[in-house]
Amino acid sequence: MSDEPTLRLPAVPEPPDGHRRAWRIAGLAALLTLVLLLPIGMYLVLRGGGEPPAAPAGSPPSPPAAPTSPPPSSAPAPAPDGRISxxxxxxxxxxxxxxxxxxxxxxxxxxxxxxxxxxxxxxxxxxxxxxxxxxxxxxxxxxxxxxxxxxxxxxxxxxxxxxxxxxxxxxxxxxxxxxxxxxxxxxxxxxxxxxxxxxxxxxxxxxxxxxxxxxxxxxxxxxxxxxxxxxxxxxxxxxxxxxGAARMPANRYVTETSVSTGDLVLGPAVAGYRYGTLTVTVRHGWGTLPQRVVVEFHPSAGLERAGTAWPSPGPATGPGFTVTVDPPPAHGAVTRTFTFRRPAAITGGSLDLEVAGSTAAVARLGEATVWNNSVTASIRTVD
Known part of the structure; x- marks a missing residue:
């Protein structure tokens, strides 16, 4: 127990009876207000938000709420892996x-x-x-x-x-x-x-x-x-x-020529034969320009040359024959007409042609496109 004297606070005077009644009324009003506001507060808490209660009149305005940042956007999906074994x-x-x-x-x-x-x-x-x-x-x-x-x-x-x-x-x-x-x-x-x-x-x-x-x-x-x-x-x-380059380099061994023709039409029989002409067109596409063009003819049975306008024939190629004609101009075409005859009793058949170019240095130029330097002409008859 301390030896210091005890410090006593002044006694609080008891309020008179009228004042006691006023305090009781004020306490009861405060309690009633709390009871009324408690459900509203609970609702706002459970609801997770809502507008804050209005400030009492005369109170300073509340600072504006900080803006809510939008959720970060998702990153784009990576491109599919296109490496295929x-x-x-x-x-x-x-x-x-x-x-x-x-x-x-x-x-x-x-x-x-x-x-x-x-x-x-x-x-x-x-x-x-x-x-x-x-x-x-x-x-x-x-x-x-x-x-x-x-x-x-x-x-x-x-x-x-x-x-x-x-x-x-x-x-x-x-x-x-x-x-x-x-x-x-x-x-x-x-x-x-x-x-x-x-x-x-x-x-x-x-x-x-x-x-x-x-x-x-x-x-x-x-x-x-x-x-x-x-x-x-x-x-x-x-x-x-x-x-890279836009054009291929020059190659003295390679050319691109093509040949085209229509049908060989043989007319009415004259002295046991039918006669007809065939127009042949040779074109130069690109590459080395041939100095000569050899045309190989491979006729079906009975078909033979007729007339005197034929170039001198070259060496025989099996059942066929070859002729040498002037070449087309560069990137141009040349056309020749050839006459044939066949015994009148033979019908149908065909005539195969193939062209090949050459120069003084190269006996036979390589054809850049191999499928278009040969053609088959059908043979038909008219009376």
């Missing part, structure tokens, strides 16, 4: 772009490959470019050709029958994982007659570079080829050339 590509259904009109043509659109090959059903013959025997996936390369941050697949596809058409095609995957075709990069058309297998590659800038040739060697052919490298970039939904 050669095994997967070689056993898939692919959309193959159309083949060039001036070369061998095969199926396009949806094609089902098995072990990298699709066997082309036989087609009828005619004066259109012949169909190839099979479609073959030759090679694949990878790179980000469309600059979307993910790789794509660049594949070489051939339409082949002892040579033939080739094209480089870009493939990707969609968001569902399915293989889709972006489009052709380059194909063997015009002065481009060959694409070196496995030469396609994709650079860091997305450009596809390919090794291209002006002539396609087949079988025992030893004609020298000219090669160059060109680059192709993806712009506005298609591939366009962005580097």
């Amino acid at each position: 050669l095994t997967t590509l070689a056993n898939s259904t692919l959309t193959v772009p159309p083949w060039p009109a001036d070369n061998l043509r095969g199926p396009s659109g949806r094609v089902r490959f098995h072990d990298g090959v699709f066997a082309v059903p036989p087609a009828g013959t005619g004066r259109e470019p012949p169909s190839c025997g099979r479609l073959v996936i030759l090679s694949v390369a990878y790179g980000d050709v469309d600059r979307d941050g993910a790789g794509e697949t660049v594949a070489g596809i051939g339409c082949l029958i002892e040579g033939g058409s080739k094209q480089i095609v870009a493939f990707d995957r969609n968001t569902a994982g399915r293989i889709v075709t972006m489009g052709p990069v380059v194909a063997t058309t015009g002065e481009i007659r060959d694409i070196r297998d496995g030469s396609a590659s994709v650079g860091d800038d997305g450009v596809v570079t390919v090794r291209l040739g002006d002539y396609q060697v087949c079988c025992d052919d030893r004609t020298p080829q000219a090669w160059q490298t060109r680059g192709y970039g993806w712009h506005d939904g298609r591939f366009v050339q962005v580097s």
Whole structure:
């Protein structure tokens, strides 16, 4: 117990009875107000918000509420991975772009490959470019050709029958994982007659570079080829050339000539024979201009030359014969008319023609497009 004296506070005087009644009334009013406001506060708490209660009159205004930040936007989904293995590509259904009109043509659109090959059903013959025997996936390369941050697949596809058409095609995957075709990069058309297998590659800038040739060697052919490298970039939904030469270099061993003709029509019989004429047109497309053009004729039974306007015949070629005619002008055409006769008793038949150019240095120029320098003329009779 402390020895210090106890400090006593002054006594609070008791309020008179009137004041006590006033305090009781004020306390009862405060309690009643609290009871009335408690459910409203509970409702606002459970509701999770709501407008705050109004400030009493004369109170200073409350500071404005801080703006609520919008939720951060979700990041864009990454581009699908378009790297497709050669095994997967070689056993898939692919959309193959159309083949060039001036070369061998095969199926396009949806094609089902098995072990990298699709066997082309036989087609009828005619004066259109012949169909190839099979479609073959030759090679694949990878790179980000469309600059979307993910790789794509660049594949070489051939339409082949002892040579033939080739094209480089870009493939990707969609968001569902399915293989889709972006489009052709380059194909063997015009002065481009060959694409070196496995030469396609994709650079860091997305450009596809390919090794291209002006002539396609087949079988025992030893004609020298000219090669160059060109680059192709993806712009506005298609591939366009962005580097390399626009024309093929000169090749003194290669030309592009073509031959065309109509039917050989034989008229009424005269002294046991029917006579008729055939108009033959030889054109020069590009490459070395021939100094001479040799036309080989392979007639069916009984058909022979008639009249005196024929050039001197060259050496026999089996049942046929050859003649040498003047060449067409550069990028132009020359037309010659030949007369034939046949015993009147023979009907039907055909006449096959083939042209080949030569120069003083090259005995037989290589034909850049091999399917259009020969033609078959049907033989028919009229009375």
